[in-house]
Amino acid sequence: METTVTKTGTEDKIWGGGNEPLKVSYGKMMMWFFIVSDALTFSGFLAAYGFSRFKFIDSWPIADQVFNHFPFLHGVDAPMYYVALMTFILIFSSVTMVLAVDAGHHMKQKKVIFYMFLTIIGGAIFVGSQAWEWKNFIKGEYGAVETKGGQILQFVDAEGHRVALKDVAILDTHKERSQHEEKNGIWYDKEATLPTYTIAELTNGFAKNTDLLIRTQELVPNLEDLKASGNAKKIAYAARLEKQLVNPEAKGEKAIYKREFSLNRLKNDTVGIVEGANLVHNEYGTPLFANFFFFITGFHGFHVLSGVIINIIIFINVILGTYERRKNYEMVEKVGLYWHFVDLVWVFVFTFFYLV
Amino acid sequence: MAHDTAHHESNISRIWKVFILLSVVTIVEVILGIIKPAFLIETTLISMKLLNWIFIILTIYKAYYITWSFMHMEGETKGLRRAVVWTAIFLICYLIFILLTEGDYIYEVFKAGHKAWDF
Numbered sequence A: 001m002e003t004t005v006t007k008t009g010t011e012d013k014i015w016g017g018g019n020e021p022l023k024v025s026y027g028k029m030m031m032w033f034f035i036v037s038d039a040l041t042f043s044g045f046l047a048a049y050g051f052s053r054f055k056f057i058d059s060w061p062i063a064d065q066v067f068n069h070f071p072f073l074h075g076v077d078a079p080m081y082y083v084a085l086m087t088f089i090l091i092f093s094s095v096t097m098v099l100a101v102d103a104g105h106h107m108k109q110k111k112v113i114f115y116m117f118l119t120i121i122g123g124a125i126f127v128g129s130q131a132w133e134w135k136n137f138i139k140g141e142y143g144a145v146e147t148k149g150g151q152i153l154q155f156v157d158a159e160g161h162r163v164a165l166k167d168v169a170i171l172d173t174h175k176e177r178s179q180h181e182e183k184n185g186i187w188y189d190k191e192a193t194l195p196t197y198t199i200a201e202l203t204n205g206f207a208k209n210t211d212l213l214i215r216t217q218e219l220v221p222n223l224e225d226l227k228a229s230g231n232a233k234k235i236a237y238a239a240r241l242e243k244q245l246v247n248p249e250a251k252g253e254k255a256i257y258k259r260e261f262s263l264n265r266l267k268n269d270t271v272g273i274v275e276g277a278n279l280v281h282n283e284y285g286t287p288l289f290a291n292f293f294f295f296i297t298g299f300h301g302f303h304v305l306s307g308v309i310i311n312i313i314i315f316i317n318v319i320l321g322t323y324e325r326r327k328n329y330e331m332v333e334k335v336g337l338y339w340h341f342v343d344l345v346w347v348f349v350f351t352f353f354y355l356v
Numbered sequence B: 001m002a003h004d005t006a007h008h009e010s011n012i013s014r015i016w017k018v019f020i021l022l023s024v025v026t027i028v029e030v031i032l033g034i035i036k037p038a039f040l041i042e043t044t045l046i047s048m049k050l051l052n053w054i055f056i057i058l059t060i061y062k063a064y065y066i067t068w069s070f071m072h073m074e075g076e077t078k079g080l081r082r083a084v085v086w087t088a089i090f091l092i093c094y095l096i097f098i099l100l101t102e103g104d105y106i107y108e109v110f111k112a113g114h115k116a117w118d119f
Helices: A026-055 A081-105 A109-139 A199-208 A223-228 A232-244 A259-268 A287-320 A322-326 A330-355 B012-035 B038-042 B050-070 B078-112
Strands: A144-147 A152-156 A213-219 A254-257 A270-274
Touching: A026 A287, A026 A330, A026 B078, A081 A109, A081 A330, A081 B012, A081 B050, A109 A287, A109 A322, A109 A330, A199 A259, A199 A270, A213 A259, A223 A232, A232 A254, A254 A259, A259 A270, A287 A322, A287 A330, A322 A330, A330 B012, A330 B050, B012 B050, B038 B050
Parallel strands: none
Antiparallel strands: A144 A152, A144 A270, A152 A213, A213 A254
């Protein structure tokens, strides 16, 4: 851009700061270097996600089975459609941002206003969608059972579709246990909310409904490879899976136990139920998955939110004609850089969280 | 500053072209992610599924267009371009290499160890 923004009075003094080898204004250059450092922060998070995923490579949740909601389509399995839509919205708001920058180069105030308005709307829709994704993730739809070792067991029917806890449990109407409230105790203590269903109720329901099976966190390995490996331990592992699983051939999918093993695990190994996800328990699999989901998409969502706010500030300035008087729309270009960066990060988050 | 002249021509048709390109790449990614072609999943390259390599390459392809076209990196001087892009790429590659190697090592330790993790 023109140097009208940052005239320092040193333009012709080569050794007095008048030399600009990178030929950009101070503000724009610093925006670029901020973006580099922010990109490194995000890659730190994503690489840490990769680390944890490699650590639990044989039991990581499958994104298609976690993010399969679409607004107004209840109970329809819609893997990734909604995130793909969100990606489009963000890319499109990036496009309107470039158009605003382009209009700024030609000093067309009206056009800058229009395109920045669209950009802000796009950003707001994206943040809203992100909130909706979080809501679904936190609430969960089906619920699961947690074992002593912290593994998650999910209920599925014969076709492999998940079954909600409420459809499995047979409620015990003679429950002795009632929630201890503050008013009943001497020490004004109360206990945490009681779980909706007890293990006994679930085991009872599971034993009666012969259609049900249990899906584990474990991903089915390639059994042929294990058997051919010649390693006694691996061969024993393959033999165990063949004995226990309904789907030993479904390589890369979540292992499903046969009835007797399902019932056995449910009776002996479980400690409680999980509904939805938080930082400690997660009905979709390892809690780390939830932690990274909250942290990475949360950090990105916060970037989008601050981007929207900065865009609004610049938008107001454009309406007030600040940049018309300055005869220069470089501020729009600078927020544009930030906005594209947010889009750039989302492209990577989308790939590593939802696709890979 | 003489470099400004190039900035002022309108790039609107190019912007829309890049948008269409990014959209098509995203659609291809989503379709591949839903149908998951068997041969792409079964073939592995450097201990990763071919499908995942495709996703990553397409992502970098998209990132290139966002940076070069939308962020006007192509119009910046060589010095700025290299300071920004090479620094980031070098550090990110290093980070990924070291963390993924370590993650895989810990996985092997867990697996070969004498403790049961699933009980």
